[in-house]
Amino acid sequence: MSKINYSIAIDAMGGENSPDKVIEGISLFLKNKNNNNFNFNIFGDKEKILVSLKKFNIFSLPCYKIFHCTTKIEDKNSVRDAIRIGKDTSMWKAIESVKNKESDVIISSGNTGALLVISKLILKMIDGIDKPALAGLWPNFKGTSIVLDLGANIDFSEKNYLDFSRIGAELYRVIFKKAEPTVALLNVGSEEIKGHEELKNAFHTLQNLKNNFKFNGYIEGNQIKDGNTDVIITDGFAGNIALKTAEGTANFITSEIKKIFSSSIFSKFCYMISYFLFEKIKKNLDPRKYNGGIFLGLNSLVIKSHGSADAIAFYHSIKLTSQILEGNLINIIKSNFDNDKN
Amino acid sequence: MSKINYSIAIDAMGGENSPDKVIEGISLFLKNKNNNNFNFNIFGDKEKILVSLKKFNIFSLPCYKIFHCTTKIEDKNSVRDAIRIGKDTSMWKAIESVKNKESDVIISSGNTGALLVISKLILKMIDGIDKPALAGLWPNFKGTSIVLDLGANIDFSEKNYLDFSRIGAELYRVIFKKAEPTVALLNVGSEEIKGHEELKNAFHTLQNLKNNFKFNGYIEGNQIKDGNTDVIITDGFAGNIALKTAEGTANFITSEIKKIFSSSIFSKFCYMISYFLFEKIKKNLDPRKYNGGIFLGLNSLVIKSHGSADAIAFYHSIKLTSQILEGNLINIIKSNFDNDKN
Numbered sequence: 001m002s003k004i005n006y007s008i009a010i011d012a013m014g015g016e017n018s019p020d021k022v023i024e025g026i027s028l029f030l031k032n033k034n035n036n037n038f039n040f041n042i043f044g045d046k047e048k049i050l051v052s053l054k055k056f057n058i059f060s061l062p063c064y065k066i067f068h069c070t071t072k073i074e075d076k077n078s079v080r081d082a083i084r085i086g087k088d089t090s091m092w093k094a095i096e097s098v099k100n101k102e103s104d105v106i107i108s109s110g111n112t113g114a115l116l117v118i119s120k121l122i123l124k125m126i127d128g129i130d131k132p133a134l135a136g137l138w139p140n141f142k143g144t145s146i147v148l149d150l151g152a153n154i155d156f157s158e159k160n161y162l163d164f165s166r167i168g169a170e171l172y173r174v175i176f177k178k179a180e181p182t183v184a185l186l187n188v189g190s191e192e193i194k195g196h197e198e199l200k201n202a203f204h205t206l207q208n209l210k211n212n213f214k215f216n217g218y219i220e221g222n223q224i225k226d227g228n229t230d231v232i233i234t235d236g237f238a239g240n241i242a243l244k245t246a247e248g249t250a251n252f253i254t255s256e257i258k259k260i261f262s263s264s265i266f267s268k269f270c271y272m273i274s275y276f277l278f279e280k281i282k283k284n285l286d287p288r289k290y291n292g293g294i295f296l297g298l299n300s301l302v303i304k305s306h307g308s309a310d311a312i313a314f315y316h317s318i319k320l321t322s323q324i325l326e327g328n329l330i331n332i333i334k335s336n337f338d339n340d341k342n
Numbered sequence: 343m344s345k346i347n348y349s350i351a352i353d354a355m356g357g358e359n360s361p362d363k364v365i366e367g368i369s370l371f372l373k374n375k376n377n378n379n380f381n382f383n384i385f386g387d388k389e390k391i392l393v394s395l396k397k398f399n400i401f402s403l404p405c406y407k408i409f410h411c412t413t414k415i416e417d418k419n420s421v422r423d424a425i426r427i428g429k430d431t432s433m434w435k436a437i438e439s440v441k442n443k444e445s446d447v448i449i450s451s452g453n454t455g456a457l458l459v460i461s462k463l464i465l466k467m468i469d470g471i472d473k474p475a476l477a478g479l480w481p482n483f484k485g486t487s488i489v490l491d492l493g494a495n496i497d498f499s500e501k502n503y504l505d506f507s508r509i510g511a512e513l514y515r516v517i518f519k520k521a522e523p524t525v526a527l528l529n530v531g532s533e534e535i536k537g538h539e540e541l542k543n544a545f546h547t548l549q550n551l552k553n554n555f556k557f558n559g560y561i562e563g564n565q566i567k568d569g570n571t572d573v574i575i576t577d578g579f580a581g582n583i584a585l586k587t588a589e590g591t592a593n594f595i596t597s598e599i600k601k602i603f604s605s606s607i608f609s610k611f612c613y614m615i616s617y618f619l620f621e622k623i624k625k626n627l628d629p630r631k632y633n634g635g636i637f638l639g640l641n642s643l644v645i646k647s648h649g650s651a652d653a654i655a656f657y658h659s660i661k662l663t664s665q666i667l668e669g670n671l672i673n674i675i676k677s678n679f680d681n682d683k684n
Contacts, residue, residue: 113531141594151530154538188493188582189455196496196579221586225594237538238580240530244563245584246591252483252567253595253627260623261616270616277609281602285595 003037006325008318009094009103012044012052013072014110015307019044022109023052025314029322030058038322040064041103043090044072069093073114075307082114083121091115095122098300105301105321107292109314115304116152116295123298126330128337130157132297133164134236134304135171136243137290137320142227146172147186149233150293151240161185161202161233162209167296167333168231169213174327175320178230184216186224186234186242194218199235212336250285292317294324301330345379348667350660351436351445354386354394355414356452357649361386364451365394367656371664372400380664382406383445385432386414411435415456417649424456425463433457437464440642447643447663449634451656457646458494458637465640468672470679472499474639475506476578476646477513478585479632479662484569488514489528491575492635493582503527503544503575504551509638509675510573511555516669517662520572526558528566528576528584536560541577554678592627634659636666643672 010026012019023042029035042049046068053059069090073082086092091110097103099122108115120132135148148168153160165183172181185203187195195203195218206215216229221242224232234242261271261278271278291313295302301324305317352368354361365384371377384391388410395401411432415424428434433452439445441464450457462474477490490510495502507525514523527545529537537545537560548557558571563584566574576584603613603620613620633655635646643666647659 139594141597154530154536186583188496188579188586194496221583221588222590222593224587225590234583237530238583241528241563241576241580241584242587245566246563246587248564248567249588249591250595251564252481253592255483256626257599257623260619260626267616267619270612270619273615274603274609274612277602277612281599284598284602 004326005037005039006105006322007039007041007103008321009041009043009097009106011091011094011106011108011110012042012049013069013090014108015305015309017310018109019049019052020055021309021311021314023049023058024056024311025318026064027056027058028311028315029318030061030063035322036063038063041067041094041097043067043069043094043097045069067093067097073111075111077111077114079113079117082111083118086114086118092118092122095119095302099123104325105303107303107305107317107321109305109307109309112151112293112304112307115302119295119298119302123300123302125297126299126334126337128340129163129167129297131160131163132295133167135168135294135296137292138224138232139285139290140225140227144176144290145224145227145230145232146175147224147232147234147239147243148296149236149239150243151236152295153236156198156235156237158198158201158205160235161199162205163297164233165206165215165231166212166336168233169211170329170332170336171294171296171324172230174329174332175323176230181213181230182216182228183211183213183231183233184219184229186232186238187218187220189220190218247287250287254285288313289316292320294320296333299330301325346668347379347381348447348664349381349383349445350663351383351385351439351448353433353436353448353450353452354384354391355411355432356450357417357647357651359652360451361391361394362397363651363653363656365391365400366398366653367660368406369398369400370653370657371660372403372405377664378405380405383409383436383439385409385411385436385439387411409435409439415453417453419453419456421455421459424453425460428456428460434460434464437461437644441465446667447645449645449647449659449663451647451649451651454493454635454646454649457644461637461640461644465642465644467639468641468676468679470682471505471509471639473502473505474637475509477510477636477638479634480566480574481627481632482567482569486518486632487566487569487572487574488517489566489574489576489581489585490638491578491581492585493578494637495578498540498577498579500540500543500547502577503541504547505639506575507548507557507573508554508678510575511553512671512674512678513636513638513666514572516671516674517665518572523555523572524558524570525553525555525573525575526561526571528574528580529560529562531560531562589629592629596627630655631658634662636662638675641672643667
């Protein structure tokens with residue numbers, strides 16, 4: 001079977017150490033010959049991009065085009081400023097190329113708020129979906145869950161929970177090839193009476209509706225790790241706080257361990273003896289494997305790479321993007337919501 | 343200076359392994375002769391309590407009274423059921439003894455929802471405070487923060503944020519003896535425009551009001567660990583999810599490390615060599631040191647010990663209770679809110 005060709009629009013200027021980390025991330029992705037059906041439309045400072053392309057030995061490859069942009073959106077820009085200075089920036093032009101069907105998706109490490117607002121402005125919502133969700137991968141004892149919304153929406157209605165359950169289930173199915181994913185709502189207890197009104201209404205609707213997933217009811221924050229639920233739905237406020245608190249806790253614990261294992265000559269010796277074990281732990285828990293926030297609900301796919309992510313993390317966000325493109329997710333979501341009209 | 347005597351009402355029947363863990367916790371607390379100004383009013387099954395008191399060698403001490411109760415509230419009871427069967431239970435009678443001034447505080451490992459609702463019913467709110475908060479200790483790189491609300495209130499108004507900032511600051515001052523604690527609001531970003539209306543209104547009020555603390559603005563979930571803010575204020579929904587997600591993440595990481603260090607004979611050897619380092623890490627990160635949810639805003643102090651906590655954890659909740667009592671917290675909070683009337 002011949003493979004479909006995809007074009008990925010890359011905002012080469014967002015985040016720290018760009019465009020180097022972005023171009024190196026692309027070079028890592030292209031090392032796998034199975035990925036030769038992906039082309040890159042690279043938006044940003046042409047001179048800097050050319051230097052990077054040479055540095056990471058992909059200058060001579062035929063699979064990219066450079067689109068020179070004179071400016072870029074900074075992390076410190078407010079969303080309003082970003083829109084004002086937007087039209088000549090690498091982010092804006094990359095999103096526009098998706099709208100113009102020159103690209104199938106955009107990946108950016110830039111300003112999250114700006115990326116979300118400008119994407120919504122240019123790409124528009126899928127018919128039937130009220131708000132975009134920010135979804136992310138979350139490691140657990142059995143593999144990986146998907147959690148959404150991780151911060152795109154502060155105000156949340158019952159319909160948002162229902163929409164995001166359907167979107168999240170389709171996303172999980174495409175990435176992990178599971179026919180009937182399980183979905184649960186994040187709450188402060190498992191009893192039906194817990195939580196605020198919108199959440200409780202969503203619970204009752206999800207219990208009684210036929211869905212494209214199995215509904216697991218409520219789960220609490222400490223149950224995400226168990227891996228008994230594939231897709232966890234939460235409002236963007238609690239979801240963002242949960243994600244960042246989890247990141248902070250992981251950092252706190254690993255820092256404490258590092259401190260103890262470097263506190264004396266003996267402890268450094270123990271570390272050296274156990275070096276390969278620590279490397280294995282580091283590899284298993286490497287957050288770079290989970291890099292890539294997935295904006296869903298728009299007419300095209302938008303991927304947000306972590307601003308401080310390095311080349312390996314950026315590579316993982318491209319890999320994730322390729323899986324979602326090859327799974328044809330956006331069309332699946334569109335037809336899922338299209339059925340509501342019938 | 344002669345010390346003030348305090349009476350602690352103990353619900354001896356709540357949580358797992360009660361009354362053994364409760365009585366053992368008391369015995370650990372009484373090992374410190376400086377604690378001889380604390381008496382215990384122990385509520386529960388008299389026969390079982392007597393067996394425990396003998397088992398942990400405090401049977402012959404003069405510092406306790408037993409109040410036999412024929413029944414107890416189970417974790418599985420709904421709050422409504424708990425109130426219905428309540429009046430003869432160890433939890434209810436212990437709270438009542440606080441109301442009747444026979445005790446200064448109640449500690450229970452029982453059903454959290456029931457403890458909160460029955461305490462509010464019997465002890466009533468302090469004049470000027472709308473809702474009770476559930477506060478907890480949270481380890482960070484520099485020591486310990488206090489986070490509230492950890493789940494007592496799902497719906498949250500601007501006034502709740504303001505009240506809890508003042509209550510939290512007084513609590514921190516009493517426990518950690520810091521004249522001017524720092525307080526921040528937990529949010530999804532540090533920009534002023536982020537977050538929902540009640541939170542933004544609270545931010546502006548706290549910026550412009552003279553308070554009994556230094557206001558640090560917003561912090562995000564990953565900044566709690568930094569220890570730059572002493573008291574973190576959040577609504578009970580996000581706070582509970584943050585706490586439980588942090589617990590889940592800590593469990594996930596430590597389990598992964600245990601798995602790797604027991605995966606082969608060599609890795610078990612590395613673990614043995616590093617045994618004392620792992621013991622030190624375990625001690626540093628021991629969650630039992632942070633056991634004790636503090637219900638604040640009621641006319642008396644109510645302490646919730648974790649249901650699955652063991653004797654050492656229960657001991658820590660008694661120790662925390664003794665610090666708060668000796669710091670005269672409830673009267674300080676009352677006079678703080680009393681000043682509003684003038």
